[in-house]
Amino acid sequence: MKENYRKERIARSIKARSDDIYALTSYREMWYLLFPRFIPIVGIAIVSYFLPLYWKKVAITTCIFAMLAVSWDFLSNCGLLSLGQALFFGIGSYTAGGLNHYLHLPIYVTIPVATVMGGFISTMILLPVVRLRGIYFAMVTLILPLMLMRLVEATKILGGTEGITGLSPFPNVWFEITLILAAMWASLFGLRRFIASDYGLIFVSMRDNDRATMASGINIYAFKAQALFIGSSICAFCGAFMTHSYQFTGMPVFAMEFSILPIAAAAIGGIGTLAGPLVGAMILVPLSEVLREFGTLRIVFYGLILVICVVALPEGIFHYASRKYNEMERWVKIE
Amino acid sequence: MLVYGLINSAVLALMALGFNLTFGISGVANFAYGAIYVVSGFLTWALINNLGLPYALSAVLTIVIIGVFGGLIYKFIIRRIRGLVISEVIATFGISIVILEFLRYIGFIGFKYSLPVFINGSVEILGTFVDIQRLFIIGFVIFLIAALYLFTHYTKVGLAFRGIAQEEHTSLSLGINPDRIAGWSMGMGSALGAFAALVILPLGTITVDSGYDVLISALSVCIVGGLGSTFGVIIASFIIGYAQTITATYVSAHWTMIVSLVAILIILAIRPSGLLGHQKELEERV
Amino acid sequence: MSILEVNGITKAFGGVKALDDVSVTVEENTLLGIIGPNGSGKTTLVNTITGFVRPDTGSVLFKGRDVIGLPPYRITNMGIGRAFQMVKPFFHLPAFKNIIVPLASPRVRASSGGKYGDKDAVALDVLEEVGFERDSSVPYKTASVLPHGYLKRLELARLLALKSEIFILDELFSGLSIAEVTSIIPIIEKILLDGKTVVMVEHRLKELFRIADKVIVLNYGKKIKEGPPKEILEDEEVKKAYLGVEV
């Protein structure tokens, strides 16, 4: 008779016993928990500081996309499927650029103001649509940035097709890297902590079933607007940052790339964990730098990766890795 | 201008119908629609110029091939992730990028890529000269709408389409295979896209970027009209079509896209689910 | 005193009249049963009362205030709690975290002590009331792995956490075993003892008739009968509507 085996998964130590409270009883356990968090933070910091200048810029771009991806995942965790991170990104970028160019505000004013104002404007634009669910929201967010691009083109406001150049640069590249790294980790761990809090639970509950959230007495529209504000502020920050990093803002900030790459990163990294999309971005962006010589074929690769990942590895790298890390697997015979 | 507005509206309606058909029936938003539109153009061009087939044959072949292609996309990709909205969107979008950017990469750019018009020449209507091709567009839109209506109301497959659109689970219990129907709807939606391409593209050259433009136009029309509602699409096409033509004549051609944008924003502010949207906020079974 | 008054509600979906001029009065601290064959409009009635469906005509007065047109969360916060026929909890969250969400609602926060204190502990208390064993691992399990019976209890727990005044339970007993139903009935009796009002939509007539004070019967969207359970049992018209259903 054929022998059947099945895979048995055994959770490794501490975390398995409780979803909530647990005590760390040894350095080994502490290390076990710290390792996956500590290593990437230190590793990425060290690597980014010692790279040659060109790759430093790549590292910065990577962080920016990582933040866009984290924000995308946060929104999707709240039941808001965004296909238009470029909208938030572009609005942040133009706000920072406009403030800097027309009002001559310094960089430490423009970036915070653009972050908050960008988030606010984006939320206002999308407010009518938060009442609708799923795909409808997605479609609106997809076309809005493209149309805003045309708006700038047609009205020739804010520099028109040429954009605004000659904006204030960062004082030096060290400052730049430190700022974006800090922002990236802050948004990742901040959001992770946030959605695990009692207040954040409400946001996550909307994805599972927004009717039940409503029947729990929660005004879901107010909460979705808040989620939108948080998510778009993060993107607006990225836009403002990029603007000063390249000392330029213009129509390309609404480009499809800023919408697609974060989603691709999330699809590869694993949707729903916030950390997964970050991992995905860390893989995708440097990879696309390496593939630069292929020109537009590079985007074809993105597309392929997207389709394959979604169909073949729906859980994403992060889920896979964390399962391997947190659980032991073995084959057992089925009697 | 009256005539041009009509033509513009017809073009928009043609672009949006295929997308709307697929979405209305299977609930799959086919973001690869724009890519399919462009591919159809290039395919016909290749059939005519590389294989030397006659025009009519190439056109029919294209529609069939693209229809089958759409069905296959459903069968091998979408079916595995049906119902996971995020995955559906990502997958169709991915397909769209792969197709369009690949076309760009192998260099389908330039003026030589254009399809022949059906009949050359123009006629005078209400004091303006209009290409006959443009008149064809209007004719085809009317024809298509009539055909779609007859199809969904009087044929077995069409009735099954409507059944699935209304209540997937009940239809399931009546022996309708929703997967098969969804595949069909995807194929038919794609074929409609190919059809639109064949009729519209002779007016200009085929470019890769028009893939994105078509998707945007189709989406705007569907959003304004209300997703899944054929009648809504037609009305929305007229509103946007005329608005665009009027701005193009009196203001500047640059502003046409803004008209769609404004239309979308106004509609969303007043009626978030579109003019005739079925997408109700709450009235879903609970 | 009547706490809830439904006056002349009509609602049509396309050609189907799901509700046709239905009026119901619910007395405070009683248990009203709503029965009727499949598709007779029971869930639609619940949906209109709780704001998920807007009726074509008619009014719903809760403590004398018209609630038609208010969004569901406002109605919930006024004290009308509603359990869904199709249980769809927050699948990604552990059972007790499911209860944190209603605990964060304005209604609970405005009640004494609702703003402060350990929400987890309150959630566990509420879950214990509906039969989640506190010292076991059940309350900590992700909702997606809970068995059907526990999901139904979770629905009930949500309403308890909300401190609702009216509990509208849409087919709470469907899909439960007799043993499970017998273990839930005391919970409902306790809710009544606490002075709350209960409206139950049910197909499990035997169990319902044991605890109901009044029953109304819907058929094709019309209210065909209203009265104490005993009268309903003997009514010819009701029997006809339920042809083949054993009472």
Ligand SMILES: Nc1ncnc2c1ncn2[C@@H]1O[C@H](COP(=O)(O)OP(=O)(O)OP(=O)(O)O)[C@@H](O)[C@H]1O
């Ligand atoms: N959102 C909707 N759209 C269209 N028709 C609906 C909708 N909701 C309910 N209906 C129809 O209204 C009628 C009443 O449905 P309802 O769900 O209220 O019945 P019910 O009494 O709860 O049945 P059951 O015992 O099966 O739960 C049915 O014919 C149903 O098909």
Ligand SMILES: [Mg+2]
């Ligand atoms: Mg029901």
